[in-house]
Amino acid sequence: MLFLAALALMIVLRLILAWRQISHVMRHRSEVPTQFAGRVEIAAHQKAADYAIDRTRFGVLRLAVEILLLLAFTFAGGLQALHDFWSLRLSGLAYDIALVFSVMFVSGIVDLPFSLYSQFVIEEKFGFNRMTLRLFVADLAKQAALGMVIGTPVLTAVLWLMAQRSSYWWLHVWLFWCGFNLLILFVYPSWIAPLFNKFTPLDDEPLKARIQALLQRCGFAASGLFVMDGSKRSNHGNAYFTGFGKTKRIVFFDTLLGRLQPVEVEAVLAHELGHFKHRHVIKRIVLIFGLSLAFLAALGQAIDADWFFYGLGVTTKNMALALILFFLVVPVFTFIFTPVTSLISRRHEYEADRYAADHASAASLIEALVKLYEDNASTLTPDPLHSLFYDSHPPAALRIARLNEC
Numbered sequence: 001m002l003f004l005a006a007l008a009l010m011i012v013l014r015l016i017l018a019w020r021q022i023s024h025v026m027r028h029r030s031e032v033p034t035q036f037a038g039r040v041e042i043a044a045h046q047k048a049a050d051y052a053i054d055r056t057r058f059g060v061l062r063l064a065v066e067i068l069l070l071l072a073f074t075f076a077g078g079l080q081a082l083h084d085f086w087s088l089r090l091s092g093l094a095y096d097i098a099l100v101f102s103v104m105f106v107s108g109i110v111d112l113p114f115s116l117y118s119q120f121v122i123e124e125k126f127g128f129n130r131m132t133l134r135l136f137v138a139d140l141a142k143q144a145a146l147g148m149v150i151g152t153p154v155l156t157a158v159l160w161l162m163a164q165r166s167s168y169w170w171l172h173v174w175l176f177w178c179g180f181n182l183l184i185l186f187v188y189p190s191w192i193a194p195l196f197n198k199f200t201p202l203d204d205e206p207l208k209a210r211i212q213a214l215l216q217r218c219g220f221a222a223s224g225l226f227v228m229d230g231s232k233r234s235n236h237g238n239a240y241f242t243g244f245g246k247t248k249r250i251v252f253f254d255t256l257l258g259r260l261q262p263v264e265v266e267a268v269l270a271h272e273l274g275h276f277k278h279r280h281v282i283k284r285i286v287l288i289f290g291l292s293l294a295f296l297a298a299l300g301q302a303i304d305a306d307w308f309f310y311g312l313g314v315t316t317k318n319m320a321l322a323l324i325l326f327f328l329v330v331p332v333f334t335f336i337f338t339p340v341t342s343l344i345s346r347r348h349e350y351e352a353d354r355y356a357a358d359h360a361s362a363a364s365l366i367e368a369l370v371k372l373y374e375d376n377a378s379t380l381t382p383d384p385l386h387s388l389f390y391d392s393h394p395p396a397a398l399r400i401a402r403l404n405e406c
């Protein structure tokens, strides 16, 4: 019952926020906000408004199907049916793995039309899609294969730890989970990312010299500057950091370099360095690890309780089913914490902007942001409440106003 109440709350909140966003963006569609007048064309502003509206509407449809799927797995007996099917044919670990993978498979199939529509209809309509159907299928196949190769041993280990029936199994699972995540963070840049993109060393000498000077000023050592072929899939641009210690890399999307002046690239990089210097990545990891400990402790309590299974439409009690049920219902309960994580993230963005203003140039960062907002068709007039709830980055107007004060 608690679950149904949380589910209803989530649906109502998401619908209200979507409705507010659409009506707010529509109301401000006819005019470029005064702060951006002369900098952003009316056509670009309206494109951003239409893009925001289309994506919000699409999100509502996706939400509806997501909820139906959740209800189908639980109350409508979908999970129980999968259990009945596999338990007749397999036992032990093979049963567990077949059950978990079949739930993931069904979810993946249901989501597929949405991914296709998002990429080939919405992104295409606004000129962002650079993917061919062939690349889409290749990506999907690679992701599935990677999921199996990495997922099977991880799942085996987790189920084995749970099967030990120690009263602190959830603590053991947590320790394993943290270790696994750190390992992925470590191997991602050199092993996983290259499966999907090409990384070439940055060879623009003047830009390189400018960046080296910035790194020196900030006392930062990186093992390489790379350009990623982001244009293979999308026209959206970005820059990021990966890795730890000696394996740290700075990665620029080719789409970003193609659009910004060197002095603007420098400002964007200084912002990213700000995230690093303020230890935002580490803080985020600590937060996620802390939350997962709390959730695993909760699972430790729920796993023996009848209400957890019977209340969610499952009449058989076992560990694999508990694990699946848990992952299905957790997002419903964590949804109300979204504004908290968004708030922390926005605070980090302001800190990183401040760092960029101190070590590079606030004016160049503003120039870069205006270009990036325009290129990414990010709306300049989001609904304040919608933004407060979801946005990991502050709205453009507030962010630029702060930078102007620097």
Ligand SMILES: [Zn+2]
Pocket: 271, 272, 275, 348, 349, 352
């Ligand atoms: Zn940032």
